[in-house]
Amino acid sequence: MGWGLIRLYAIAVYAFMFLPVAVVVLLSFNANQFGSFPMTGLSLRWFEALWNNDAVMRAFRTSLVLGLMTAVISTTLGILASLALVRYDVPGKNLITTALIAPILVPEVVLAVALLLFLNWLGIGKSFALLLAGHVIFTLPFVILVVQARLVSIRRDVEEAALSLGASPVQTFFSVTLPLLTPAVAAGALFAFTISFDDITGTLFWKPGGVETVPTQIFSMLRNSISPEINALGTVMILLTVGLPLLGAGLARSLSTKRGR
Amino acid sequence: MQSIFDILGIYWINAYHSVNLYLINGATRMSIERREARQPWILLSPALAAVALLLFVPLMFIVVYSFWLRSAVGADTAGFHLDNWQKALSDPFYRYILLNTLKIAAITTVLCAALGYPAAYFIARSRGNKMILLLLLMLPFWISYIIRTMSWINILGASGAVNTALMSLGIIASPIQMLYNEAAVILGLVHFLLPFMVLNVYVSLEGIDTNLEDAATSLGATRWQSFLQVTLPLSLPGLAAGGLLCFVLGAGTYITPLVLGGPRDAMFANLVFEAIITQLNWPLGSALSLLLLMVLGVLVAIYNRYLGMSQLAKGLG
Numbered sequence: 001m002g003w004g005l006i007r008l009y010a011i012a013v014y015a016f017m018f019l020p021v022a023v024v025v026l027l028s029f030n031a032n033q034f035g036s037f038p039m040t041g042l043s044l045r046w047f048e049a050l051w052n053n054d055a056v057m058r059a060f061r062t063s064l065v066l067g068l069m070t071a072v073i074s075t076t077l078g079i080l081a082s083l084a085l086v087r088y089d090v091p092g093k094n095l096i097t098t099a100l101i102a103p104i105l106v107p108e109v110v111l112a113v114a115l116l117l118f119l120n121w122l123g124i125g126k127s128f129a130l131l132l133a134g135h136v137i138f139t140l141p142f143v144i145l146v147v148q149a150r151l152v153s154i155r156r157d158v159e160e161a162a163l164s165l166g167a168s169p170v171q172t173f174f175s176v177t178l179p180l181l182t183p184a185v186a187a188g189a190l191f192a193f194t195i196s197f198d199d200i201t202g203t204l205f206w207k208p209g210g211v212e213t214v215p216t217q218i219f220s221m222l223r224n225s226i227s228p229e230i231n232a233l234g235t236v237m238i239l240l241t242v243g244l245p246l247l248g249a250g251l252a253r254s255l256s257t258k259r260g261r
Numbered sequence: 262m263q264s265i266f267d268i269l270g271i272y273w274i275n276a277y278h279s280v281n282l283y284l285i286n287g288a289t290r291m292s293i294e295r296r297e298a299r300q301p302w303i304l305l306s307p308a309l310a311a312v313a314l315l316l317f318v319p320l321m322f323i324v325v326y327s328f329w330l331r332s333a334v335g336a337d338t339a340g341f342h343l344d345n346w347q348k349a350l351s352d353p354f355y356r357y358i359l360l361n362t363l364k365i366a367a368i369t370t371v372l373c374a375a376l377g378y379p380a381a382y383f384i385a386r387s388r389g390n391k392m393i394l395l396l397l398l399m400l401p402f403w404i405s406y407i408i409r410t411m412s413w414i415n416i417l418g419a420s421g422a423v424n425t426a427l428m429s430l431g432i433i434a435s436p437i438q439m440l441y442n443e444a445a446v447i448l449g450l451v452h453f454l455l456p457f458m459v460l461n462v463y464v465s466l467e468g469i470d471t472n473l474e475d476a477a478t479s480l481g482a483t484r485w486q487s488f489l490q491v492t493l494p495l496s497l498p499g500l501a502a503g504g505l506l507c508f509v510l511g512a513g514t515y516i517t518p519l520v521l522g523g524p525r526d527a528m529f530a531n532l533v534f535e536a537i538i539t540q541l542n543w544p545l546g547s548a549l550s551l552l553l554l555m556v557l558g559v560l561v562a563i564y565n566r567y568l569g570m571s572q573l574a575k576g577l578g
Contacts, residue, residue, distance in 0.1 A: 006379055006382060006383050007383060007387075009379045009380065009383070010379060010380045010383035010384070013376050013377070013379070013380040013455070013459075014380070014397060016376070016452070016455075017401055017452065017455060017456070018397075018400075018401075019416075020409070020412035020413055020415065020416050020452065021401075021404055021408070021409060021412050023412060023415045023416060023422060024408060024411075024412045024415060027415055036415070036418070036420040036421070036425075037415075037420055037421065037422055037425035038425055038429070076307075077307045077308040077311055078308065080304040080305070080307060080308065081304060081305050081307075081308035081309070083304050084300075084301035084302070084304035084305040085301075085305070087301075088300065088301035088304075090301045090302075090305070096305065096309070099309065099312055099317075100308055100309070100312055102312060102316055102317075103312065103315075103316050105561075106316065106320070106554065107509065107512075107513035107530070107553060107554060107557055108513060109513050109515060109530040109533050109534070109550060109553065110320075110513075110533075110550045110551070110553060110554045111316065111319075113323060113533060113537055113546055113547065113550040114316070114319035114320045114322065114323045114550070115315055115316075115319050116537070117319065117322060117323055117326055117543055117546075117547065118318060118319035118322040118323070119319075121322065133315055134315075136311065136315070137311060137312065137315040137316055140308060140311065140312070144308070194403060197405075198405040198406060198407075200406065200407050200516055201514070201515070201516060204516075204534070204538070205534075205537065205538065215405060215406075215407045218407050218408070218411065219407055219516070219519075219520070222411055222414075222520055223519075230411065231415070234405075234408040234411070234412070237405050237408055238404055238405075238408065241403050241404065241405060242400060242403045242404060245403065
């Protein structure tokens with residue numbers, strides 16, 4: 001197979017991955033009253049409809065709050081655990097790491113069932129608390145993997161210098177380690193937020209009746225009737241989960257180059 | 262560019278590497294300095310407690326629960342009854358769905374490999390904008406699963422892109438039904454899982470010393486021969502890892518069949534969802550989800566046994 005053929009094949013694969021998503025974005029600006037093909041013109045009517053749709057806005061708020069809380073809790077737990085794993089010679093490190101990433105080794109459906117039944121038995125039925133617990137445990141392994149990879153690259157001697165110059169371990173942590181850790185913290189938090197914001201498999205098991213997150217809202221809109229607002233909602237979600245990280249990366253980059261001068 | 266790539270892309274690669282690194286030589290990577298032995302445990306305890314309380318204990322709990330009996334009113338009856346397991350293991354409908362799920366996951370995995378390998382090879386060996394190509398490869402991880410799944414309705418639906426195009430060209434008079442069948446489910450799964458395959462193959466291809474291929478060519482092998490004899494065998498660990506991920510994730514899904522499949526295209530996870538959420542038969546749902554866990558666990562164990570760590574170690578060069 002020649003290189004040209006491989007290139008063509010790869011382009012076709014990329015097209016396969018992105019064309020359907022591009023069509024979602026395209027159709028969300030469609031003026032056609034059914035929101036489907038053919039395109040009859042550009043309009044923002046579906047975004048307007050979205051803005052006035054109470055159920056959707058409620059789902060957005062739920063998803064945002066849930067995602068932010070998940071990010072805070074998961075990142076805190078993840079940073080502490082990663083520090084211990086990278087910085088200390090913990091006995092049984094392999095076993096501990098396996099245990100900590102176990103939530104992504106178990107199929108999410110099984111995790112969802114186990115958590116629902118157990119917490120329900122403890123008296124915590126389907127509720128926001130259950131949702132939060134589920135999202136935290138599901139995002140924790142990703143945070144730990146991301147943060148650990150970052151931590152390994154932070155040089156120890158900077159901290160040792162601070163310690164040898166008389167800083168206490170706590171002072172060293174807050175004035176040396178934490179600033180160096182910031183990219184890892186941001187990365188972990190962003191990761192946790194995005195995964196939580198996108199999750200549907202576990203969420204459908206855990207959410208109480210009447211509460212929807214954005215993905216479950218899309219899901220129920222799909223099942224009830226294919227409403228043209230779905231494409232607009234999809235576009236907004238893509239903007240949030242792809243655009244925000246890109247924007248964040250751009251900001252971080254411009255800040256760090258300014259600081260570097 | 263570097264830092265945008267950083268944020269979007271490098272995590273998955275880093276995560277992949279760190280999993281492997283820890284599997285391979287985690288034990289030998291020791292901190293230079295030993296401090297108080299208690300401190301790491303204080304740092305670890307919140308995360309360990311969370312995993313214990315929210316994963317391990319619940320898993321043990323549903324093992325117990327699967328032997329309980331459902332009662333029509335009030336709480337389920339505790340005890341040791343084999344009824345749920347008997348039903349889960351002997352019901353021909355459940356067995357059919359289980360086999361069908363494994364079949365769908367297998368087809369999906371093969372398709373992902375066939376589509377993903379050449380694409381990964383192209384990225385790994387291209388001289389040009391590798392960053393952009395990788396960034397594009399990571400992008401689907403950041404686009405919601407439900408949106409990527411439902412996007413196929415716009416393509417294949419009655420008023421979707423394909424039908425509209427065919428009708429306006431006069432090839433067909435009325436829309437063809439392309440959605441809500443098994444093929445649509447497989448298509449959706451391939452679309453969802455392909456990035457996992459490409460990423461894993463890419464990482465293992467990237468770890469291969471290109472000098473090996475050059476050496477083979479200079480010794481008289483054609484490019485195709487050197488690919489078959491050198492590159493392909495060395496990249497098999499990545500292919501296997503990607504395949505395992507595709508299979509396990511594919512076999513555990515219930516959303517794709519609900520969105521793109523018809524009423525008869527249920528997969529095993531749909532049975533679990535049905536038992537737990539619709540029928541509220543939690544003891545049976547426990548048994549079914551444990552069955553799924555065991556079937557997929559056996560596959561992971563087989564992978565570890567035959568293709569496991571030493572192969573992965575080779576793949577990382």
